[in-house]
Amino acid sequence: MRRFRADLHIHTVLSACADLEMSPAKIVRMAKDRNIDLIAVTDHNSTLHCRLVKELAEESGLNVLLGVEVTTREEVHCLAYFGDLTSLDLFQEYLGNHLPSVPYLPEKFGYQALVDRKEMIIRLFEEYLNVALDQSIDQVEQEVHRLGGLFVPAHIERQMFGIFNQLGFVPESLVCDAMGLMPQSKEAEIRIKFGINDNIPLLKASDAHTLEEIGSGVTWFELQEPTFEEIKKALGCREGRKTTTE
Ligand SMILES: [Zn+2]
Numbered sequence: 001m002r003r004f005r006a007d008l009h010i011h012t013v014l015s016a017c018a019d020l021e022m023s024p025a026k027i028v029r030m031a032k033d034r035n036i037d038l039i040a041v042t043d044h045n046s047t048l049h050c051r052l053v054k055e056l057a058e059e060s061g062l063n064v065l066l067g068v069e070v071t072t073r074e075e076v077h078c079l080a081y082f083g084d085l086t087s088l089d090l091f092q093e094y095l096g097n098h099l100p101s102v103p104y105l106p107e108k109f110g111y112q113a114l115v116d117r118k119e120m121i122i123r124l125f126e127e128y129l130n131v132a133l134d135q136s137i138d139q140v141e142q143e144v145h146r147l148g149g150l151f152v153p154a155h156i157e158r159q160m161f162g163i164f165n166q167l168g169f170v171p172e173s174l175v176c177d178a179m180g181l182m183p184q185s186k187e188a189e190i191r192i193k194f195g196i197n198d199n200i201p202l203l204k205a206s207d208a209h210t211l212e213e214i215g216s217g218v219t220w221f222e223l224q225e226p227t228f229e230e231i232k233k234a235l236g237c238r239e240g241r242k243t244t245t246e
C-alpha cells in the first residue's frame with residue numbers, strides 16, 4: 001500500500017473568487033512543488049477546467065480527480081468527483097440545465113476565465129457561475145451517484161455555505177461518501193461538535209483561491225494505486241484502503 005497526499009478542493013481562475021494567477025498550469029506546478037500526489041480542481045458549478053488540469057497533471061506525473069463545487073438550492077456547497085470524462089461531461093450538462101442565468105459585474109466580483117495551457121484566455125463568462133442551482137441537495141446527490149461519482153458536502157464547519165449552518169442537520173436520506181473540512185480544523189473536534197461517526201471519512205483540503213494556499217490542507221490516502229476505484233475503496237475503508245487527515 002502507498003500513501004498519497006491529496007488536496008481535493010482547489011479553485012481555478014474560472015471561479016470569480018479565485019485569484020487571476022490560478023491557471024491550470026500554475027496550479028499543477030505549485031502542487032508538484034508542494035509534494036502533493038493527488039489534486040482536484042473544484043470550480044463553482046463548472047467542470048470546464050478539469051480536462052486541461054487532467055492533461056497537465058498527467059504530463060507531470062500528478063494524479064487527478066475530476067471535480068466541481070456545486071451550490072445547491074439551499075445554498076450548501078457540495079463537492080462532486082468523477083473518475084472519467086464521460087460522466088464529468090454528463091454532469092456538466094446537468095449543471096448547464098439547472099444553473100439560473102444571472103448577469104454580474106466581473107470588475108466588481110472577479111473574472112471567470114477559461115484559459116488554455118499557455119494561460120491565454122479562451123472564454124470569459126458573463127453570467128455568474130457561483131449561484132444556487134434550481135436543484136435541492138438530495139437531487140444533486142442523486143445525480144452525482146447516478147453518474148457513478150462521489151458526493152462530499154464541502155467545508156461542513158463553515159458558517160457560510162456549510163451543510164450544518166445552512167440546513168441545521170444532515171438529512172437521513174442523503175448519501176455522503178465523505179465530508180469536507182477546512183485546513184485549520186481538527187478532525188476529532190469536528191466529529192464531536194457535529195456528531196459525525198467514524199464511518200464517514202472527513203477530507204481536509206485547502207479550498208485554495210491563491211497559489212500560496214495550495215496544500216495548506218491535505219488528506220492522506222492509503223491506496224494500492226491512485227485510481228478512482230481505489231479512492232472509492234479508501235472512502236469506504238475497504239480492503240485496507242483508508243484516509244487520514246492528521
Ligand atoms: Zn465553498
Ligand SMILES: [Zn+2]
Nearest residue numbers: 009011069207
Ligand atoms: Zn471552494
